[in-house]
Amino acid sequence: xxxxxxxxxxxxxxxxxxxxxxxxxxxxxxxxxxxxxxxxxxxxxxxxxxxxxxxxxxxxxxxxxxxxxxxxxxxxxxxxxxxxxxxxxxxxxxxxxxxxxxxxxxxxxxxxxxxxxxxxxxxxxxxxxxxxxxxxxxxxxxxxxxxxxxxxxxxxxxxxxxxxxxxxxxxxxxxxxxxxxxxxxxxxxxxxxxxxxxxxxxxxxxxxxxxxxxxxxxxxxxxxxxxxxxxxxxxxxxxxxxxxxxxxxxxxxxxxxxxxxxxxxxxxxxxxxxxxxxxxxxxxxxxxxxxxxxxxxxxxxxxxxxxxxxx
Numbered sequence: 001x002x003x004x005x006x007x008x009x010x011x012x013x014x015x016x017x018x019x020x021x022x023x024x025x026x027x028x029x030x031x032x033x034x035x036x037x038x039x040x041x042x043x044x045x046x047x048x049x050x051x052x053x054x055x056x057x058x059x060x061x062x063x064x065x066x067x068x069x070x071x072x073x074x075x076x077x078x079x080x081x082x083x084x085x086x087x088x089x090x091x092x093x094x095x096x097x098x099x100x101x102x103x104x105x106x107x108x109x110x111x112x113x114x115x116x117x118x119x120x121x122x123x124x125x126x127x128x129x130x131x132x133x134x135x136x137x138x139x140x141x142x143x144x145x146x147x148x149x150x151x152x153x154x155x156x157x158x159x160x161x162x163x164x165x166x167x168x169x170x171x172x173x174x175x176x177x178x179x180x181x182x183x184x185x186x187x188x189x190x191x192x193x194x195x196x197x198x199x200x201x202x203x204x205x206x207x208x209x210x211x212x213x214x215x216x217x218x219x220x221x222x223x224x225x226x227x228x229x230x231x232x233x234x235x236x237x238x239x240x241x242x243x244x245x246x247x248x249x250x251x252x253x254x255x256x257x258x259x260x261x262x263x264x265x266x267x268x269x270x271x272x273x274x275x276x277x278x279x280x281x282x283x284x285x286x287x288x289x290x291x292x293x294x295x296x297x298x299x300x301x302x303x304x305x306x307x308x309x310x311x
Contacts, residue, residue, distance in 0.1 A: 012088040014174035026083040033076040039284040040065040068280035071105025095176035107150035114206045115142040121213040
């Protein structure tokens with residue numbers, strides 16, 4: 001077929017020059033990945049095991065943690081393997097799969113945070129309508145939306161990328177990234193660029209919805225002491241998580257498209273790792289330490305796990 005690339009393997013050059021420190025980096029990465037797994041699994045178990053936490057806000061938080069496990073599984077195992085390997089390569093199919101998992105996970109993060117902003121808006125601005133508005137049926141629809149839209153968009157993006165004829169196989173990152181593959185194309189990539197910008201604009205629209213909901217929230221909360229307390233208790237962790245994901249994603253998108261090769265490789269690797277490293281760790285910590293119900297249940301779950309291991 002004329003439109004199928006003959007490239008079978010990509011080289012990930014982002015790890016060049018790390019041979020001397022690879023065992024240290026592997027140990028730190030393994031520690032970090034285990035911490036990501038522990039933090040997110042413990043929050044998921046805490047929410048699942050306590051019926052008092054089967055409320056929309058906590059269900060969406062559980063979805064955020066499940067998504068963190070999904071997204072990091074697309075990066076950490078391969079990255080740790082590369083740290084111990086002499087050759088930093090990935091198959092063509094493996095590269096497309098990694099692109100799909102990592103970026104659908106990031107988009108799912110943003111969709112979930114948008115849904116959580118709407119949940120907080122209804123809870124604080126329309127408290128009397130909250131239970132009639134946030135029904136179980138609607139919660140399921142929101143969760144399906146947060147997964148299906150990213151899956152559809154990334155399927156379309158990856159499908160378009162897979163039709164490109166490539167004139168190179170070197171990816172200057174530590175993992176596969178869609179734009180990095182598109183830049184290797186021999187011919188015009190106008191359609192890929194259009195779809196990429198549509199996705200960016202779509203998720204910018206998510207950000208506009210979140211900002212709009214928080215303008216309403218702030219206006220409502222200013223009117224009462226109880227409203228201000230509720231805002232600080234439940235909205236502050238959401239804002240921190242949102243800032244965390246947005247800043248990390250902006251670093252990646254802006255650097256991927258407009259970054260310079262004059263930037264040191266170490267800094268480029270840090271920027272590439274930012275949204276794969278920081279949000280999956282900070283999100284469960286932010287919510288776990290800030291929300292009283294979660295914190296109490298986390299302590300209870302921790303005690304139960306220790307007792308089970310001791311026996």
